[in-house]
Amino acid sequence: MxxxxxxxxxxxxxxxxxxxxxxxxxxxxxxxxxxxxxxxxxxxxxxxxxxxxxxxxxxxxxxxxxxxxxxxxxxxxxxxxxxxxxxxxxxxxxxxxxxxxxxxxxxxxxxxxxxxxxxxxxxxxxxxxxxxxxxxxxxxxxxxxxxxxxxxxxxxxxxxxxxxxxxxxxxxxxxxxxxxxxxxxxxxxxxxxxxxxxxxxxxxxxxxxxxxxxxxxxxxxxxxxxxxxLGEDGSRLSKRHGAVSVIAFRDQGYLPEALLNYLVRLGWSHGDQEIFSIDEMIALFDLGSVNKAASSFDYDKLAWVNQHYLQHGDAKRIAHLLSPHLGHLGIDPSTGPELAAVVEAQAPRAKTLRELAEISTFIYQDFDDYDAAAAKKHLRPVAREPLERMRAALEMLALEDWQPEMLHHQVDQVAAELDLAMGKVAQPLRVAVVGRAASPGIDVTLHLVGKETVLRRIDRALDFIHAREAQA
CATH class of the missing domain: 3.40.50.620 (HUPs)
Incomplete structure (x- = not known):
């Protein structure tokens, strides 16, 4: 043979x-x-x-x-x-x-x-x-x-x-x-x-x-x-449609396994299956199942596939691939928490490694400004007391107790003491610490940012609220 x-x-x-x-x-x-x-x-x-x-x-x-x-x-x-x-x-x-x-x-x-x-x-x-x-x-x-x-x-x-x-x-x-x-x-x-x-x-x-x-x-x-x-307009795929080189996709934060998975489905199929490991591709691939018609490159579909691999891939490996994207933003990941923990917390919120790096900058760097809509809604005078209570409670925590379970308990306790829904405490705290209204769970967010930085950012938010009260 x-x-x-x-x-x-x-x-x-x-x-x-x-x-x-x-x-x-x-x-x-x-x-x-x-x-x-x-x-x-x-x-x-x-x-x-x-x-x-x-x-x-x-x-x-x-x-x-x-x-x-x-x-x-x-x-x-x-x-x-x-x-x-x-x-x-x-x-x-x-x-x-x-x-x-x-x-x-x-x-x-x-x-x-x-x-x-x-x-x-x-x-x-x-x-x-x-x-x-x-x-x-x-x-x-x-x-x-x-x-x-x-x-x-x-x-x-x-x-x-x-x-x-x-x-x-x-x-x-x-x-x-x-x-x-x-x-x-x-x-x-x-x-x-x-x-x-x-x-x-x-x-x-x-x-x-x-x-x-x-x-x-x-x-x-x-x-x-x-x-x-082809591009989505039916013409031959070229730079005017977006990234077309393999290295450009790498630099934009796509995972190699995601790009391979997407490419294998361009003109070939195995039933309705969308996600394939490389071993599955080898076992199932058949030239007889390749379509005769041209295929259109769908960047949104590629992003969906990439997000799947970000969420379900090995966090330590993804952290290794994420590191240079943080470096491009001027961030040394060794100055923050374990990078795999950042991946586990943030991967469900990102479609690419580049996006994952961008939405994680708050963990490593103080932000310049609050998101205007988030600050207007959550950093109001009514949020001053919850933030003050949270600051006092968090300051009392020993560093070894700065863990998600204990942090969640502290937020719960302050909400109960003030007879408020948890969101009335967690959201002002999130905007104070992150600068915007979206992040992982408040306990995980506080854990990743760290005690010293959290207290400093709460102080900044209280100053912001005080200035807002003075202008009223």
């Missing part, structure tokens, strides 16, 4: 796009499910646009997502000698030819074909000619001129292409560099790739690559072409 081998083969001309990440994920899941290998190949033959920074962005994105590859990364620029050997072999066998057509001739040919409403393609002008290898030229593959090439696609079914509509495509440029369609063919064959999973924008290339493989005497791999990812 042949071992399954899949590959992810990005071009390093920019960041790792979520569309590429989904392709990598599907290739990874297929290999893992079938006990195979997942290979990373960097297709960097576009020497003008490929950059080391883009390579690093791809590797960084793959590492963050946890898509570990078994072999690679392989770089096509390190295999030029092998590509040239294959091109020379095709030339020797009459399966490719040199073409010296000047740019002007090709432009006029295209203009005539467009005017005649014929699909533009090279007309084979140099086929059979003896072009001097020393004069400027490209090398073209001699594509069959008759018959069909059928892409037996695992998502779209059988897709036929007429050979007379396929070009004698260039496989080596005039500068001597091999082209994409040639390098992919050589690598897929010599890396023993059994299953190529990629975007459906490559479907036309697949027909050409099958012809090259068969001419070269190689059996094509199995193919699966994934539908495009």
């Amino acid at each position: 042949t071992t399954v081998r899949t590959r992810f083969a990005p071009s390093p001309t920019g960041f790792l796009h979520v569309g590429g990440a989904r392709t990598a994920l599907f290739s990874y899941l297929f290999a893992r499910k079938h006990g195979g290998q997942f290979i990373l190949r960097i297709e960097d033959t576009d020497l003008e646009r490929s950059t080391p920074e883009s390579v690093n962005a791809i590797l960084e994105g793959m590492t963050w997502l946890g898509l570990d590859y078994d072999e690679g990364p392989f770089y096509q620029t390190q295999r030029f000698d092998r590509y040239h050997a294959v091109i020379d072999e095709l030339l020797d066998k009459g399966l490719a030819y040199r073409c010296s057509c000047p740019k002007e001739r090709l432009e006029k040919l295209r203009e005539r074909q467009m005017a005649a409403k014929v699909k533009p393609r090279y007309d084979g002008h140099c086929r059979g000619k003896n072009i001097d290898p020393n004069e400027p030229h490209v090398v073209r593959f001699s594509n069959p001129v008759e018959g069909l090439v059928v892409v037996d696609d695992r998502v779209r079914g059988k897709v036929p292409f007429n050979n007379n509509e396929l070009d004698d495509l260039i496989i080596r440029r005039s500068d001597g560099s091999p082209t994409y369609n040639l390098t992919v063919v050589v690598d897929d064959a010599e890396m023993n790739i059994t299953d190529v999973i990629r975007g459906d924008d490559h479907l036309g290339n697949t027909a050409r690559q099958i012809n090259i493989l068969r001419a070269w005497g190689k059996e094509p791999p199995r193919y699966a072409h994934l539908p495009m990812i």
Whole structure:
């Protein structure tokens, strides 16, 4: 039985796009499910646009997502000698030819074909000619001129292409560099790739690559072409829709498992299930369940998935991921309570790590101003006595008793002494300590902020109320 081998083969001309990440994920899941290998190949033959920074962005994105590859990364620029050997072999066998057509001739040919409403393609002008290898030229593959090439696609079914509509495509440029369609063919064959999973924008290339493989005497791999990812407006997903790079999602505070979970559901489903662990993805993933239609990227749905993982993930791990987001806000988390406790208290109130950091700043830093509506409603003269009573009660607590249960008891006791509903005490206290009317339970809030800071902020609130009384 042949071992399954899949590959992810990005071009390093920019960041790792979520569309590429989904392709990598599907290739990874297929290999893992079938006990195979997942290979990373960097297709960097576009020497003008490929950059080391883009390579690093791809590797960084793959590492963050946890898509570990078994072999690679392989770089096509390190295999030029092998590509040239294959091109020379095709030339020797009459399966490719040199073409010296000047740019002007090709432009006029295209203009005539467009005017005649014929699909533009090279007309084979140099086929059979003896072009001097020393004069400027490209090398073209001699594509069959008759018959069909059928892409037996695992998502779209059988897709036929007429050979007379396929070009004698260039496989080596005039500068001597091999082209994409040639390098992919050589690598897929010599890396023993059994299953190529990629975007459906490559479907036309697949027909050409099958012809090259068969001419070269190689059996094509199995193919699966994934539908495009669109923005909510129906156009191809791009930066104008919002974040599209994997690293941008990381920086905005999304968890890698949430992004993977969201991406696996873009074009694939397993009943109505929405949440999948990576092990469940591997066990359940099936190319036969991939939709043929394009999928729309829903940022609200991603936020929902991310919130699920924030609430149900390991608090210590999430605390580790949260720490740099606090650092970006100028907060050293070591100056406050255990970060995992902050996560447990605040995670249900946030959709991203960035939001979680922002709503937790009150634990570490004094706020500049009260929320106007909250202060108007809760820091009124009527709240002065409850706050004074709470301050006295909290000041009497020993540090070892500064725990949620005891703090809750103190709030309850003051409310009972004043014959008030608990909210009439807890809400003014919350606004005094947090600056706004929303936070975790008042006992947890007081515990996280700490005794010294709580007393100081109550004093500030009492000053605020006193000033408000003076203005009345």
